[in-house]
Amino acid sequence: MNDRNAGTGDSVEGRDGRFHRYPVSYRIALLDNDRRALLSLQELVEQHLAPSQVIWTAERGEDAIGRCCDARQTPDLLVVDMSLEGLQGSSVCRRIRAQSTRPAILGITSFSLNWYRQKASVCGMQGLIGKSDDQEIAQAMRVVAAGGALPGFDTAQMAHLRLKNDHSLNLLLTMREEEIISLSAERGMSNQEIGDLLGIADATVRKHMQHIVAKLNANSVRHASAIWLNQAE
Structure with a gap:
């Protein structure tokens, strides 16, 4: 479904015999590690998509995955920002979508x-x-929330x-392992820097790295990073 007019409202026949269009209410969640961006998106929903509501926001991919997998x-x-710290937006989507249609x-x-277009489509x-553009964002939200997809997307x-x-490398690693290898390979962070950012000990990061190297059949952390970067292209 690629109907860009989907989700604008429900048509209901009134007493006058005419069909009247009423806005649809959607439950919306936002994932972005920038708090100002979250506030802006929440204001956008309130201004352009009422009576839809933002039911929760998250700054970490792991938190969003946990909430999306909780039926309540x-x-x-x-709505997912593509560029997050650690677990990226595409990985968040892949993990959710592999489990459910919702x-x-x-x-x-x-x-x-x-x-990002190719990554967004593949995940x-x-x-x-x-x-x-707030108007474009609001319209895209309506289409996707209503069960549609933008052109070029499933x-x-x-x-x-x-x-x-799916048996990709993303799902082979745990969320914590993927977060660590992403920070190491894509941002060039040391074990100590990763530990400081994630609030875990340097020794814990090293232990995770050992598991990552084994799971990716690599012979070193550098080799594992190269494998990770290659599959991310």
């Missing part, structure tokens, strides 16, 4: 859409939008069918 907290739509997921970024998102149902038997 699963939103209709999860929620619908919309990627958002302040960087080049071309840079099972229903669309990708820039952060610069619906949640199709993406789930494709990913439910």
Whole structure:
């Protein structure tokens, strides 16, 4: 479904015999490690998507995954920033989508859409939008929350069918291991820097690194980083 007009409202026949359109209420969740961005997105929902509501926000991918896998907290739509610290937006989506068709997921970024479009599509998102235009963001939210997908993206149902038997490196590692190898390979952080950022001991980071090297069939941390970066392309 690629109907960009989907989700604008329900048509109900009134007493006058005419059909009247009423806004639909969606449960929306937001994931972004920038608190100011979260506040801006929440204000956007309040201004452009009422009576829809933001039911929760998260700054860490692990927290969002946990809430989306809890039936009591699963939103209709999860809006995910593509560039997070540690566990990236694409990995968050892949882990959620491999398990379920819910929620619908919309990627958002302040960087080049071309840079992230392929990742967003492959990981099972229903669309990708820039952060610069509130009207475009609101319209994309309506389409995706209503069960649709932006052009070039699968619906949640199709993406789930494709990913439910996924055996990629992302799902081979635990969320903590993926967070650590991402910080090491993509940001060049040392074990001590990773430990300080994540609030864990340097020895714990080293232990995780040993597990990562073994799981990726690498012969060193540098080799594991190269394997990780290669599969992320």
